[in-house]
Amino acid sequence: MVLRLGSPRRRINFGLIGMTFILSIFAGRLIQMQGLDSKVYEAAAADQRQHTETIPAKRGSITDVNGHDLAVTVEAREVSIDPTKVPADVRAKAAAILAQQLGKNEQEIAAKLAKTGTHYQLLARDVDPVVATRLLQGPVPALSAKKTYKRLYPAGELAGSLIGFVGDEGNGLGGMEQARNSLLAGRDGEQRVETGRDGQRIPMTSSQRTAPVDGQDVRLTIDRDIQWAAQKSIGEQVRKSEADSGTVIVMDVRTSQIVAMANAPELDLNNWRKAPESRYSNKAAADVFEPGSTNKVITAAAALEAKAVTPDTVYQVPDRIRCADQVLRDAHAHKVEALTFRQAMAQSSNVATVMAARKVGSQKLYEMLKAFGFGSTPGGGVPSAEAGLLPDYRKWSGSQSCTVAYGQGVSVTALQMASVYQTIANGGVRIEPQIVAGTTDASGRFVPAPAGKQTRVVSETTAKEIATMLESAVGEEGTGQLAAIDGYRVAGKTGTANRYDAELGRYEGYTASFVGFAPADDPRLVVLSVVQNPKNGHFGGELAAPVFKDVMTFAIKSKKIPPTGSAAPTVRTRAGQ
Structure with a gap:
């Protein structure tokens, strides 16, 4: 028997019609994305890349009547880590190193490293810049250090309740620190930068920066x-x-x-x-x-x-x-x-x-x-x-x-x-x-x-x-x-x-x-x-x-x-x- 096959022209025509339909959908979608809605998607992409970073203002000092420091602000670091990038087999060693360097409880640090469902865990505030640099250069992976300031009181308990103190958020919580908080605190600045998926800044990209305004010093009448x-x-x-x-x-x-x-x-x-x-x-x-x-x-x-x-x-x-x-x-x-x-x-x-x-x-x-x-x-x-x-x-x-x-x-x-x-x-x-x-x-x-x-x-x-x-x-x-x-x-x-x-x-x-x-x-x-x-x-x-x-x-x-x-x-x- 001789098997007769149908003409392929019909199948080809149907195939071409189908491909044309599909390509027209893609073309329409491209026209929509790149033409009609381009600004919307451009803005969404920019939002994914751009991040606003707070630039903290330096808090003003409190001095006695002769200018001797009673409350001063010095540079510090806020140390954090991405737990997802810390391998399970090195967590125990990392926790021991971090606890020793930061003066924290080792079990507390280990618990934070185990939270692999998040990309951010704050480990310590008010860290000495030297300590922070040493940790960043050490064996613990995925560490970050943000520039901040911390408050010091050189005179200890001298006029303590009069001077007051500053909380973790940088606001005065008592005494002159609270009464003159807006004057001492100044105004934080901000910077918008573009970063990649790993959080690193993308070189050669634009950034907008508003400089911080440092706080003013307050001189007391106290001798x-x-x-x-x-x-x-x-x-x-x-x-x-x-x-x-x-x-x-x-x-x-x-x-x-x-x-x-x-x-x-x-x-x-x-x-x-x-x-x-x-x-x-x-x-x-x-x-x-x-x-x-x-x-x-x-x-x-x-x-x-x-x-x-x-x-x-x-x-x-x-x-x-x-x-x-x-x-x-x-x-x-x-x-x-x-x-x-x-x-x-x-x-x-x-x-x-x-x-x-x-x-x-x-x-x-x-x-x-x-x-x-x-x-x-x-x-x-x-x-x-x-x-x-x-x-x-x-x-x-x-x-x-x-x-x-x-x-x-x-x-x-x-x-x-x-x-x-x-x-x-x-x-x-x-x-x-x-x-x-x-x-x-x-x-x-x-x-x-x-x-x-x-x-x-x-x-x-x-x-x-x-x-x-x-x-x-x-x-x-x-x-x-x-x-x-x-x-x-x-x-x-x-x-x-x-x-x-x-x-x-x-x-x-x-x-x-x-x-x-x-x-x-x-x-x-x-x-x-x-x-x-x-x-x-x-x-x-x-x-x-x-x-x-x-x-x-x-x-x-x-x-x-x-x-x-x-x-x-x-x-x-x-x-x-």
Whole structure:
């Protein structure tokens, strides 16, 4: 048989028609991709290749008033790895090397290397550039090191809670670091680059770069040496008296600049993560307490301004006085005795202070407390500064209308009380406390901070009369004898107040304090010391006055403030003289 085959022309025609159809689809698709939608696919390809990298700005420094570094920023590296490119048989050795070099836990590193479902694992921040370079040149594969910065605190715990610290994201989390974060942080830059599948930059490709703007430096009014002396003295007294905490503030009388602001115990900034949260707070500005007898100068100011008393006004003073349903007592029992108002202040008589306050009245006393800054935030840029508690006089209880006169029933911060004595020492003119001396502008030029707002609170005559009364309080008959400094005239006041414990919901323990200024006749510095809840002793004259003496002695020597050479004026201290 002869097998006849059909004509191939038909099959070829069908094949050509099919191929033409398929090719037309491809051609249409190419026209769509390269013509109609070319921009869309070009943009998508560019997005795959292009990556935006953040260029971190260098954080500004924080220095003391003389330019000594308290917080600085240095270059560092952020080390990461691509676990998918680390062979299983070398992971254990790689984990050991990385843990040893980075100071990390080996099991933690091994767990990150085992996460092969991701191309990125952060191994460590704040790595020294030398260490990072050594690792990149070592046997561990797929490592990357990104340039960053880390914060260092050369002075450790010096003014720790005042300065504050910076978190992992580069933002200030406390103190000046937080309060001036936007100024210190600057503004990060960015760079867009094209990379291949392996993450390496493609040579000769375009890039766009926005340069970072480095942060500005902040210069504080703090003097490093005086700050050290203040922390040392209050720290020793807190340990010796077994107190909960303590505070010292040194303030320039003429400018209200804070020369030292010390707390004990203090925060070590190089180990802030391990510190209890109670140390994060700048207690000198944030903690409120009832001031006790240091508050009597305000009652004296109100009485003198109202012409209700003079320093020589004589009172017949018993050791107790009834006020509403309460009987208020002096610190020591005594018979009725004739005391001048000056002598009553020197001996810190509660009863005599209440007698003077009654001549003034609650409203005028309240207005004087407000004028001295009670119940309002001090301002001036001090981080975490609180307003304290000053109830409206119309809400005072019967006994409170008396106790406020000698500092119970009203709450203040150490900063507020230091400001009161700055006002008296400055001739009755209150200046808003200052903690920032100035900043650097974009060109690195120092720009001084504006002076604090000035407000006259009492007359110069009243201020001088109170100053002589405070000088008597440090004299032989005063409660502040341990604050006296050889060769210098010193004015000051002790304070011993019952301490309200918020956790217990009752009064428990004491607040011992002393605040004063020197030289008394030409005031330059105010020093305030506060000891909270001491267990060994509790009087301000025995616990806080010696701290005042230590710190003031160091400060006047450091500032080279000479004695005035004048003698204290002869004043009438006893009734009948």
